[in-house]
Amino acid sequence: MTRAHSRSPLSRFAKAAVALDLVLSVGALAGGAALMIGPRGQIIPLAVSALQGSPFDTYFVPGMILFGVIGIGPLLAAGLVWLRHRLAPLATILVGIVLLIWLAVEIAIIGYSDNPPLQPVYLLLGATITVVGLIWQARQGYS
Secondary structure, eight states: OOOOOOOOOOOHHHHHHHHHHHHHHHHHHHHHHHHHHSTTTTSSOOOGGGGTTSSOSSSHHHHHHIIIIIIHHHHHHHHHHHTTOTTHHHHHHHHHHHHHHHHHHHHHHHOOOOSSTHHHHHHHHHHHHHHHHHHHHHHOOOO
């Protein structure tokens, strides 16, 4: 005889967090992999000269950070949401804040660009993830 596991349905904030985390993760995993495979702009057409004055000679290390932190981190946060872990709202907030910090450092090093509009889109995504997490944390619940 097996016991059925009943789980409470995810709240709209939990569902939003999972969706936003997965969107971020897919983009960061793909972008990070592309930067590691083509660290001199062979896949994503980025000028290596934009890194002048930074600690990086190529996009390999930024790609590794993008892949590992901004790509895998949101997957872990989404997993916490799916498991209904009590720290899932905090993980969501941290994902948003880490993305905003990443973008602030990126803009400080290579400058702001809206062509293509990746920086404004990811700034909006980071702010949205953070706000969803903060509201969810304030309401702290899954139903």
